[in-house]
Amino acid sequence: MNHLRVALRQLLKSPGFTIVAILTLALGIGANTAIFSVINAVLLRPLPYPDPDRVVILQESDADQPNISVSFPDYVDWKKDNHVFEQLAVARRESYNLSGVKGRAPEQVSGAIVTANFFKVVGLAPQLGRVFTEEEDRAGGPALAVISDPLWQRVFQRDPRVLGRAVNFGGQFYTVIGVMGPRMFSPRTVEVWFPLMHRATGTSWTMRDNHPGLFGWGRLKKGVSLEDANAEMKAIAARLTQLYPESNSKIGVNLTRLLENQVGEYRASLTLILAAVAVVLLIACANLANLLAARGAARSREFAIRVALGATRWQIVRQLLTESLVLALLGGLLGFAFAAWGRDLLVALCPPDSKRFQETNLDGWVMMFTGLLAIATSVLFGLWPAWTASRADAQLALKSGAHGSSDAPGARRSRELLIVAEVALALVLLSTAALVLQSFAKTMALSLGFEPQQLLTARVDLPSPAYEDEKKLVVFSNALLGKLHQLPGLEKVALAANPPFMTGWQDGFLPEGAPEPPPGRQPSAEMAVVSPDYFPTIQTPLLRGRSFQPNETKSAPPILIVDQLMADRYFPGQDPIGKRIRIQTDDSGRKMRTIVGVVPHLKVYGFDEQTSLPQIYLPMLQQPQTGLVILLRTSLPPDSLEKSLRDIVASLDPAQPVFEVRSMQSRVAETWATPRLMTTLLTAFSGLALILAVIGLYGVMAYNGLRRTREIGVRLALGARRGQIAAMMLRQGLRLFVIGLGIGFAGAIVLSRVMRSLLFQVDVSNPVIYLAVSLVLAGAALIACWIPARRAARINPMVTLRAE
């Protein structure tokens, strides 16, 4: 207690020092707290399901892709043969128009078809009603629905009478039998669950070589590890390969924990950012250690007197550590407040597609982290100065009151080591930030093959019973295009199914005359169905041939357009125009389509597309679609057209919602979320590190200047020119800087190898980046050293030599 009182009094005695110290710590600890709170929410916090570690996602793999969806017959065999899962389910995400609710405009909701045991895998019971049974989950079974808590809230105002009500999802009525609790959110963002077997009809479910978008969901038996499960599932997959070589020759299986499946992709980036803030805190600690050591030197008389009065060394260390602890706790408190203020800002930067980022908050774990960090920090920056101060030679300190310039042995070396470390760490951080920044710039500047700026997109899904007739589809599409043409500021308009960034339909194909591939080995292409004006609207040039014509309807010869990748791969050295291609699901693969045009290959998933399939475009007039995307190229701000767009669709069919009205640019930007987060945070933190390191360098140089005042006075009296004194001081600082730079380079180069996988099109060994970063750092260091050096050179020897 006494220690604490003395500590507080000491800190109050020099408020300037105390404020600087607390602010430095608050910045360092606050940044760490903020990042930890994100990591806690995203990576660490367990999923809100019972025994969440036992929930596993199963996917299959083939020769080309590490992850593909699960074939239904494979699932049936898995379920039958495995001994590791308590429950094994499958689910597929779909989306539905929810309509016919009184007083509500129709809206698009995300749903899933799931096997009945899916709820047992998740382990949650409904808060109201029940879920469907194995018995009900069969072909020809009843049309049942279980809805989510948010949907119950939004659409039914938590009315318990929703049970038993028939609700129109996608043009068909389903009876609501249960409402899940608020914790249920699987599969991702789903708001309504239907029995899978009710819809699992048709050949796509019985063909083993078809992978219809299913994901396996398993709950491991108690005591079964993921490795055990993996081994058994691999064995089963190998058996299936032997039994069904035609379809399963290259099919494997992957298991990942649910949490890892959801957030695994963020692990590397978040870890890097955490490392970056840790470095910032280390630099802050080094600064504080130096500040405290300088204070300790100034107080060496005090300690000497204490020792002379009988204090032990440990008592002095304890006194000083108490002061550090008080500083760190105050800094931690303020840092926690900073983190709380910055929370919303930080979350806004995070990838929007993961709910867990949005759940970032400062809970008990974060608070504990901050507390422990503060304590660890206080030892980190307090121990060395306390130790040094306690070693002060009593006799020397008492005698040298006049000069007060003698350093405790080794103190200067330690001080300089800290600065070297700070410079090295700052360089590592700065060059990391520069790499990430460059990567992000490359990402943003990347040509996608089309122009996302000034392009508005929106979805309309026409429900199948009402629009079963293709003629009706064509009429609707034509009427829609006609009305859209009258919008103000409109330059071009087109309709499409599966345009870039809203895509996901792949199909098998075969060029005419190519040898028939073994079943399941057919090449596949990224498919899109587009109206005639599609390419001018997205501003993609036609490389060869022609576009679709408005009169090329069903009655005209079947045609298609391919991308350059298809042309290069399947018609190398030939003119692809006039060649013919068969599409697997197009008229059951009997129809041959003639290529009429070639366009460039587009980036349709994002800047970091791993694998790319050739792309095929079918004319919408020959292949009318129910799932439409409206594409508007406008000279106005794209979002300003939203209202008119909704009005136009409503005027054609009031039952049809327009949803996902967004500019194409924002869809593209969404794929940058993770690099943007990394770039922003790393830039901010490395800036902070730079500032702290420069302050540290300045502090040490200024302190050296002060300590050497008398020496400088003597040197001037002995004939030194002021320039020589300034140079001497500058040399001292720059020597530290250069050593730090050297060590930092080594660190930066090592780190750049590690983070190569996080970068996009950046050459990590490009010396220009490191050169630029060093120049920035050198400029800052020069200023930090030059000011104290100049001040030292201005010392008046008459004054300093007199002051004795």
Next chain:
Amino acid sequence: MSDPLIELKHVERVYPLAKQQFFYVLRDINLKVEEGDFVSVMGPSGAGKSTLLHLLGMHDFGWTGEYFLSDAAIHQLKPKERTSLRNEQIGFVFQNYNLLDDLTVYENLDIPLSYRRYSKSERTSLVADTLDRFSIVGKKDLYPRQLSGGQQQLVSIARAIIAKPKLILADEPTGNLHSSQADDIMQLFKKLNGEGITIIQVTHSEINAAHGNRVIQLRDGWIVK
């Protein structure tokens, strides 16, 4: 005799105290010091002795009047020119020695040479000569704190003359020493003076002053004798 080594004409040093208030530390100083003189400046504390010495040593430029050193008109020189003139002509000895703690005796001796145009080999031989001359070769690797007060002052004088100045300015060089050590230092000054070096020392001691050939009494900034 030829021109004096030093000539001061109407030199004044004024410190502003407060608004419109001034404190005259040196008043209308007129002084000639011939080459080869050994001058003692005396006077009560606060009389302005140190101020005068720093003025002569060109540490201070805030004075008015005329100052000639070896025919050069100091009051007309630029700071740079003053520094080089000082480096050529003047060596300093302080009351508390002012040796640099972190440097050895050898390195302390080397400082003045490092600020003048000497080659590496010249420096080595000059330092060796000086160590020899002051009989402190055995102490060359010691640090100041390992020497007695008298030895430290010996080193400090050695350091003052190593760059071969014409003039030594010493501010109470024996102030921290007891009388027998003080006597040794005075003998040394006398010897240096005999070799042609002009010496101006500040002292409180009549005995020390007796070693010189001339005494200047300062009182409240005025030369009284």
